Amino acid sequence: MLLRIEFESDIPIYMQIKNQIIEGIALGMLKEGDELPSIRQLASDFGINLHTVKKAYDILKDEGFLSVHRRKGYVVTKNASADDNFIEELKKDLQPILANAFSRGMTEDEILKICREILEQFKNGM
Template identity: 40%
Template sequence: MILKLDFNSDKSIYIQITEEITKAIAKGELKINESLPSVRSMAESIGVNLHTVNKAYNQLKDDGLLNIDRRKGAIIANLPMKENSKTRESTKDDLELLTAKSYLSGMTKEEFLELSSKLFDSYEVKHYE
């Protein structure tokens, strides 16, 4: 699994790891019940502290995307993820900010909706049916 991380970004590395894994699951690159590398292995392969990877894995667990088992490690959870009002509210907040930034950058509603539709369609992989 290849993660695209920007070590010069203002965005925390654990957040970047979380986002990359989330996108890989949504695109079907990571399948239900597939194991992720151990925290130590992932940390070594991307050159970060193991606590950073552990924090990312725990965030993904909290989001309902991973199951963490002492013996089996981190495993992709069944999808769709459980109804989680906290996740939905966070998504709404993120989308509101993204919409505001798009509006302020001069993007039209039509451009925003077309781009959103294309991106959403790119995740419509039937990998969990």
């Protein structure tokens, strides 16, 4: 999987890393047991602070997407679940996005069509 960092983005770098790893898992580009680059290696590759990468990896570990092995480092796991807390966070994240689309005159069908297209990518592995 190839990560892309947009240094001019408003999205913090650790969130870009986190989001892209989750997307890689959803698309099947990263599978259970796959090893991720070490914190030091990824930080060096992008010329960013070690703590930035560690923060992304730690969040992914806390959310159940990664585990740490003594010899392998950070490894993809599939322990993330859609519990009540996740569902509430999802609603909170989607609210402004959907409000923006609705305020621009998009219909429910148009919005749902876009959601289905994105979900289809994940089901088909891109």
